[in-house]
Amino acid sequence: xxxxxxxxxxxxxxxxxxxxxxxxxxxxxxxxxxxxxxxxxxxxxxxxxxxxxxxxxxxx
Amino acid sequence: xxxxxxxxxxxxxxxxxxxxxxxxxxxxxxxxxxxxxxxxxxxxxxxxxxxxxxxxxxxxxxxxxxxxxxxxxxxxxxxxxxxxxxxxxxxxxxxxxxxxxxxxxxxxxxxxxxxxxxxxxxxxxxxxxxxxxxxxxxxxxxxxxxxxxxxxxxxxxxxxxxxxxxxxxxxxxxxxxxxxxxxxxxxxxxxxxxxxxxxxxxxxxxxxxxxxxxxxxxxxxxxxxxxxxxx
Numbered sequence: 001x002x003x004x005x006x007x008x009x010x011x012x013x014x015x016x017x018x019x020x021x022x023x024x025x026x027x028x029x030x031x032x033x034x035x036x037x038x039x040x041x042x043x044x045x046x047x048x049x050x051x052x053x054x055x056x057x058x059x060x
Numbered sequence: 061x062x063x064x065x066x067x068x069x070x071x072x073x074x075x076x077x078x079x080x081x082x083x084x085x086x087x088x089x090x091x092x093x094x095x096x097x098x099x100x101x102x103x104x105x106x107x108x109x110x111x112x113x114x115x116x117x118x119x120x121x122x123x124x125x126x127x128x129x130x131x132x133x134x135x136x137x138x139x140x141x142x143x144x145x146x147x148x149x150x151x152x153x154x155x156x157x158x159x160x161x162x163x164x165x166x167x168x169x170x171x172x173x174x175x176x177x178x179x180x181x182x183x184x185x186x187x188x189x190x191x192x193x194x195x196x197x198x199x200x201x202x203x204x205x206x207x208x209x210x211x212x213x214x215x216x217x218x219x220x221x222x223x224x225x226x227x228x229x230x231x232x233x234x235x236x237x238x239x240x241x242x243x244x245x246x247x248x249x250x251x252x253x254x255x256x257x258x259x260x261x262x263x264x265x266x267x268x269x270x271x272x273x274x275x276x277x278x279x280x281x282x283x284x285x286x287x288x289x290x291x
Contacts, residue, residue, distance in 0.1 A: 003271055003274075004271065004275070007267070007268055007271050010264055010267075010268075011264075011268065014257065014258065014261045014264055017257070017258035017261065018256055018257055018258070018261075019256040020253065020256035021220075021223075022084070022223065023252050023253065023256050023257070024220065025220035025221075025223040025224050026224065026245075026248050026249065026252055028217075028220050028221070028224075029220075029221070029224040029245060030245050030249060030268055030272075032221075033241060033242060033245050033272065034268070034271065034272065034275070036238060037238070037242070037272065037275040037276070037279065038275075040238060040279055041275065041278055041279060041282065044279065044282040044283065044286060045282065047286060048282060048285060048286060048289070051286065051289045051290065052289075
């Protein structure tokens with residue numbers, strides 16, 4: 001499991017254990033943010049992969 | 061940044077959405093809540109005091125229930141009396157220039173009705189044009205409106221999201237890029253109270269901050285490589 005996945009699970013656990021409503025809301029938001037970062041990284045890696053394989057660069 | 065939340069609501073204690081928003085506001089010296097009907101129950105507005113108050117803040121939010129496509133009457137009266145020539149506009153009237161101005165609206169009808177073809181026909185952006193015009197005339201930067209549709213129908217999860225989004229509308233810089241939202245979440249994780257966390261989870265907060273920063277470095281690095289390849 002990578003670090004982001006692990007952290008998402010840990011934040012879910014901390015959410016359940018927290019005794020404060022605003023803190024729970026923050027932990028849920030931190031989880032969503034890390035999920036969004038994960039997607040962003042995957043998209044950029046995908047774009048990089050696509051760029052490397054782009055026919056535009058074959059002749060270079 | 062200092063934010064003034066000017067609330068107008070004739071029956072604020074009866075309003076679930078307003079009570080929820082009030083309890084969501086972070087306790088901070090940089091945020092002041094100013095409930096007009098509470099301060100002026102007789103509608104006798106102290107214009108000089110209000111103008112002095114406005115000068116002290118960088119962001120001014122009007123928060124109210126959307127009544128007949130506008131604000132409750134005291135907020136309109138407040139605008140008529142406080143935003144005077146020579147203070148808010150006209151020659152030498154630059155007291156508000158450069159500040160940010162935004163609306164926080166609670167709306168009883170669902171979002172999809174506020175568009176052509178919907179029951180309300182017009183969008184919130186169309187219906188709030190007078191407030192946008194106030195921002196232009198006074199030299200303030202108009203922020204994206206923060207609209208809460210049908211609060212009573214929200215799930216617990218949606219309410220928690222609303223709480224964080226509202227806190228950001230009040231305290232975060234206006235740009236809503238991922239990088240800006242990361243900065244805000246980091247700042248909040250760093251000051252979240254340890255005593256309401258499970259024992260040991262204060263370390264997890266630090267770890268989360270580190271991970272968000274590492275992810276940012278990764279994103280910035282990828283962006284640099286991509287920019288270079290596409291140039």
